[in-house]
Amino acid sequence: MTGPDYRVEARGVLEAAGKALAAESARFAGIGWMRGTSGNLSIVLNRNPLRLAVTVSGLDKGELTSADVVVVDEYGRAVEEQPRPDLIPSAEAELHARVASLSGAGAVVHVHALQAVLAGHWWPDGIELRDLEMLKGIGRLAHDETVAIPVVPNSQDMKVLGDDVAKVFDPGVPAVVVARHGMYAWGRDLLQARHHTEIVEFLLQFKVETR
Numbered sequence: 001m002t003g004p005d006y007r008v009e010a011r012g013v014l015e016a017a018g019k020a021l022a023a024e025s026a027r028f029a030g031i032g033w034m035r036g037t038s039g040n041l042s043i044v045l046n047r048n049p050l051r052l053a054v055t056v057s058g059l060d061k062g063e064l065t066s067a068d069v070v071v072v073d074e075y076g077r078a079v080e081e082q083p084r085p086d087l088i089p090s091a092e093a094e095l096h097a098r099v100a101s102l103s104g105a106g107a108v109v110h111v112h113a114l115q116a117v118l119a120g121h122w123w124p125d126g127i128e129l130r131d132l133e134m135l136k137g138i139g140r141l142a143h144d145e146t147v148a149i150p151v152v153p154n155s156q157d158m159k160v161l162g163d164d165v166a167k168v169f170d171p172g173v174p175a176v177v178v179a180r181h182g183m184y185a186w187g188r189d190l191l192q193a194r195h196h197t198e199i200v201e202f203l204l205q206f207k208v209e210t211r
């Protein structure tokens, strides 16, 4: 393992990740993008083998604590060696791992943000955007360039969802909409993943409201 050895540094690393994930969840819940138990977040702890700290499943995302975090592998399965092996990782942990692996991102955000769901409804084959200043916030041009946010159909099978995301994955677009479900966005760290989430939701709201 090239990153932190969980048996030695595990608790400190995981606690810091759990603290960051809980704070970020509360932030997204506060703006209505993680209503109820919806949404989940992850931070990549190690690349090879892939290990992510992911939020636990089924809790109110506005009320997570730093302990509500699980270490998962590339299939989203909880690894054996961790402080709380009894905790259940997010039902979507496998998709987080797939996105992290496809994109090389350091953090992945999944929110049930309404404009993403509406845009996925209107443009199920991809959402085209152009000539908007906010496109610069996802590393694209504000003028004369068309950027398409990919859309995949929803599924309860994370392998199917992951394969669909892989088919439409664009390394120049740090987000994908899951139709009738929500949005995944990612970045080099949790802060950039947050920024991408906020910017894409803004862009999608513009698109929906000007259709």
Ligand SMILES: CSC[C@@H](O)[C@@H](O)C(=O)COP(=O)(O)O
Pocket: 036, 037, 038, 039, 040, 055, 056, 057, 058, 059, 089, 090, 091, 092, 110
């Ligand atoms: C109303 S939450 C629906 C869930 O199935 C899922 O889509 C979600 O975002 C949260 O799942 P979780 O397992 O708590 O991470």
Ligand SMILES: [Zn+2]
Pocket: 038, 039, 092, 110, 112, 181, 182
């Ligand atoms: Zn979801």
